[in-house]
Amino acid sequence: xxxxxxxxxIALGLGLLGLVAFLWSLKTGQYDDLDGxxxxxxxxxxxxxxxxxxxxx
Amino acid sequence: xxxxxxxxxxxxxxxxxxxxDLIVDGMHCAxxxxxxxxxxxxxxGITYVRANLSTKRVAVRWQRRAHIPPxxxxxxxxxxxxxxxxxxxxxxxxxxxxxxxxxxxxxxGFAAANVMLLSVSVWSGLVSDxxxxxxxxFHWISALIALPAVAYAGQPFFKSAFKALRAGHTxxxxxxxxxxxxxxxxxxxxxxxxxxxxxxxxxxxxxxFLLIGRYLDVKARSKACSVAQxxxxxxxVAANVIMPDGTISAVPVDRLDPGMKISVASGMxxxxxxVVLEGVSDIDKSLVTGETVPExxxxxxxxxxxxxxLGAALTVxxxxxxxxxxLAEIVRLMEAAEQGRAGYVRLADRVSRYYAPAVHAxxxxxxxxxxxxGAGWQTGLINAVAVLIITCPCALALxxxxxxxxxxxxxxxxxxxxxxxxxxxKLADIDTVFFDKTGTLTEGKPxxxxxxxxxxxxLSLAGALAARSKHPxxxxxxxxxxxxPLAEIxxxxxxxxxxxxATWRGQEIRLGKKAFALEGLAExxxxxxxxxxxxxxxWLSGHGAPCRFLFTDRLRPDAEAIVHALQARGLPVKLLSxxxxxxxxxxxxxxxxTDWQGECTPQQKIAALKAAEAxxxxxxxxxxxxxDAPCLKAAYVSMSPASAAxxxxxxxxxxxxxxxxxxxxxxxxxxxxxxxLVLQNFGLSFAYNAVAIPLAVMGFVTPLIAAVAMSxxxxxxxxNALRLNLTRFQER
Numbered sequence: 001x002x003x004x005x006x007x008x009x010i011a012l013g014l015g016l017l018g019l020v021a022f023l024w025s026l027k028t029g030q031y032d033d034l035d036g037x038x039x040x041x042x043x044x045x046x047x048x049x050x051x052x053x054x055x056x057x
Numbered sequence: 058x059x060x061x062x063x064x065x066x067x068x069x070x071x072x073x074x075x076x077x078d079l080i081v082d083g084m085h086c087a088x089x090x091x092x093x094x095x096x097x098x099x100x101x102g103i104t105y106v107r108a109n110l111s112t113k114r115v116a117v118r119w120q121r122r123a124h125i126p127p128x129x130x131x132x133x134x135x136x137x138x139x140x141x142x143x144x145x146x147x148x149x150x151x152x153x154x155x156x157x158x159x160x161x162x163x164x165x166g167f168a169a170a171n172v173m174l175l176s177v178s179v180w181s182g183l184v185s186d187x188x189x190x191x192x193x194x195f196h197w198i199s200a201l202i203a204l205p206a207v208a209y210a211g212q213p214f215f216k217s218a219f220k221a222l223r224a225g226h227t228x229x230x231x232x233x234x235x236x237x238x239x240x241x242x243x244x245x246x247x248x249x250x251x252x253x254x255x256x257x258x259x260x261x262x263x264x265x266f267l268l269i270g271r272y273l274d275v276k277a278r279s280k281a282c283s284v285a286q287x288x289x290x291x292x293x294v295a296a297n298v299i300m301p302d303g304t305i306s307a308v309p310v311d312r313l314d315p316g317m318k319i320s321v322a323s324g325m326x327x328x329x330x331x332v333v334l335e336g337v338s339d340i341d342k343s344l345v346t347g348e349t350v351p352e353x354x355x356x357x358x359x360x361x362x363x364x365x366x367l368g369a370a371l372t373v374x375x376x377x378x379x380x381x382x383x384l385a386e387i388v389r390l391m392e393a394a395e396q397g398r399a400g401y402v403r404l405a406d407r408v409s410r411y412y413a414p415a416v417h418a419x420x421x422x423x424x425x426x427x428x429x430x431g432a433g434w435q436t437g438l439i440n441a442v443a444v445l446i447i448t449c450p451c452a453l454a455l456x457x458x459x460x461x462x463x464x465x466x467x468x469x470x471x472x473x474x475x476x477x478x479x480x481x482x483k484l485a486d487i488d489t490v491f492f493d494k495t496g497t498l499t500e501g502k503p504x505x506x507x508x509x510x511x512x513x514x515x516l517s518l519a520g521a522l523a524a525r526s527k528h529p530x531x532x533x534x535x536x537x538x539x540x541x542p543l544a545e546i547x548x549x550x551x552x553x554x555x556x557x558x559a560t561w562r563g564q565e566i567r568l569g570k571k572a573f574a575l576e577g578l579a580e581x582x583x584x585x586x587x588x589x590x591x592x593x594x595x596w597l598s599g600h601g602a603p604c605r606f607l608f609t610d611r612l613r614p615d616a617e618a619i620v621h622a623l624q625a626r627g628l629p630v631k632l633l634s635x636x637x638x639x640x641x642x643x644x645x646x647x648x649x650x651t652d653w654q655g656e657c658t659p660q661q662k663i664a665a666l667k668a669a670e671a672x673x674x675x676x677x678x679x680x681x682x683x684x685d686a687p688c689l690k691a692a693y694v695s696m697s698p699a700s701a702a703x704x705x706x707x708x709x710x711x712x713x714x715x716x717x718x719x720x721x722x723x724x725x726x727x728x729x730x731x732x733x734l735v736l737q738n739f740g741l742s743f744a745y746n747a748v749a750i751p752l753a754v755m756g757f758v759t760p761l762i763a764a765v766a767m768s769x770x771x772x773x774x775x776x777n778a779l780r781l782n783l784t785r786f787q788e789r
Contacts, residue, residue, distance in 0.1 A: 034111055036108065
């Protein structure tokens with residue numbers, strides 16, 4: 001039973017961590033543009049022009 | 058960008074930055090997004106650019122001390138059309154609401170997961186060796202998690218329920234709030250008295266499920282609304298005002314004041330009602346009155362907002378808004394129409410009107426029954442609360458929004474925007490369809506209809522004259538002459554309100570109105586039309602025998618098929634148009650519509666609608682013009698094409714995009730399927746109640762049974778709604 005004394009706080013702490021992470025992501029606007037976020041990962045970070053013309057969808 | 062425009066839309070951001078939101082048309086892919094962000098980022102003074110692909114909007118920030126960077130100029134250089142957008146006015150409310158709901162969902166989800174973790178231990182402990190102290194500890198921890206979570210995440214429901222109760226009626230949120238609060242409260246009492254059963258898990262997981270449904274509902278609608286807002290904002294946002302010192306400056310349309318002089322270039326819509334001061338031109342009134350033949354405007358002519366200037370530039374003096382203008386009249390009619398419509402009660406609320414009192418009576422009866430059977434008041438109360446918890450209309454509350462979300466998404470894929478929350482429900486109920494003609498059944502664009510009577514040489518000559526004119530008949534002529542070698546002409550001149558003239562092989566030729574083209578010619582007297590015409594016409598003269606070109610407004614490609622399909626589904630179709638009687642009659646005949654009315658004023662359209670409603674009809678009104686707007690607002694449910702006047706799009710419940718009318722039929726079909734699914738969902742949740750309520754009354758419901766039954770019913774309702782995605786699109 002002593003195990004509960006640290007297992008329950010750990011479980012709750014992990015849950016809270018998840019909740020805080022979610023609230024933070026919400027606050028920083030990460031749910032505002034779900035379509036764009038999926039494409040953004042494909043961008044080059046540097047400021048050079050892309051070598052090929054972007055394809056029209 | 059002009060200063061006046063900038064003042065209106067630019068907001069300060071922090072200490073020394075300014076911020077502007079733009080709606081960018083044509084931003085469809087990652088490539089566009091990248092191009093815009095890099096292109097604008099390279100401008101001097103810009104500190105932040107963020108494109109949003111979901112809403113097709115771009116946020117830009119720059120240093121305020123610097124002058125405003127040439128943002129729209131840079132965008133048009135990149136090939137995008139952009140207009141400023143004011144989030145304060147449009148839809149910011151919905152976004153904020155969506156965020157709040159998502160935050161509440163997150164909190165409820167966290168609480169539900171953790172309380173369920175503890176509850177499962179308690180449930181398994183009940184059949185094994187859990188000690189009373191451990192169980193009490195678990196209940197206390199659950200209480201510590203659940204009570205704040207309920208207090209925070211339940212607010213959307215509590216507020217709505219409170220509002221309804223204060224107004225003297227009930228809605229679905231009343232039994233929900235009651236069940237959530239009572240289950241949390243009773244569990245707290247159970248925890249304090251070290252009793253066996255606590256319902257914290259039921260309380261928070263109920264909230265979690267319901268918040269998901271509500272968030273999706275808001276999200277789907279705000280997406281449709283933001284698309285609709287973009288469509289509107291891309292229209293004229295600025296009027297070119299001629300200042301007293303003679304300079305021209307762009308001013309937002311809503312800042313126009315009576316007495317201002319505005320310049321309206323060729324091809325622009327008039328931003329306000331007014332009187333022409335200078336210039337002669339043709340005015341296309343089709344969006345406003347439904348009339349297809351353009352009207353000539355000269356100094357002194359009254360012109361109306363929403364009409365399009367086809368010919369030369371006009372200078373117009375803005376007249377007072379509260380004047381006896383068409384727009385003011387239409388706004389008045391719309392306001393009157395809206396009041397008549399407010400009485401509609403949504404299906405879910407109609408059900409809850411009976412549901413809420415019924416379950417509350419049932420709970421009271423349970424208490425009395427247990428007291429009568431000699432049980433203590435505590436046992437009676439616990440069982441009565443159990444009835445309230447088990448009858449909490451979770452599935453019932455999910456039944457409608459889930460179907461709506463799926464249906465709205467389906468319709469959005471087909472280019473149909475669902476703007477009002479009760480639009481789909483009402484669309485399933487309709488039994489009559491009223492169509493406007495110009496711009497709705499037709500494309501609102503004229504087309505040459507007597508091609509076979511015209512010699513190729515005449516058409517090539519007329520095509521050459523018409524090539525550079527923006528008059529709709531000229532454009533139709535250009536389309537008809539497309540692909541032909543055009544005659545070589547010189548000295549092309551446009552005579553506003555009359556026609557065109559040019560020199561061809563040394564002689565003057567004219568194309569335009571009969572009086573202009575045949576001026577001074579002997580044929581003018583003789584050349585009577587061979588048959589009574591229901592079309593607008595152009596004459597060509599100076600090259601030989603005068604030649605007549607007839608134009609009619611072309612029907613949308615599938616207008617006939619859709620009208621027949623609607624009639625085949627038992628929906629009588631009526632045609633209401635502001636256009637001339639004979640034109641309306643001809644269109645009605647072609648579409649096999651027997652019930653039609655021409656030369657309607659907006660008042661007459663409303664009168665026709667009211668007459669149908671007095672007969673107990675539920676009318677779907679489909680129209681695009683300013684003159685349809687009051688009708689769109691007054692009708693049981695309404696639709697308008699994306700090409701419609703702004704005010705009509707605002708008034709309509711649905712907006713459909715594209716050349717075809719097929720979306721109308723598709724929307725009716727999806728609405729009917731949706732209603733069937735909603736009714737099935739109601740059936741499912743009632744069936745579950747029929748099983749669960751007797752158990753609750755008899756006192757057999759434990760928290761475990763409550764949790765299983767509630768989750769199962771919610772999931773079955775969601776699963777049923779998703780079946781809508783399995784129905785195939787109807788191709789036409």
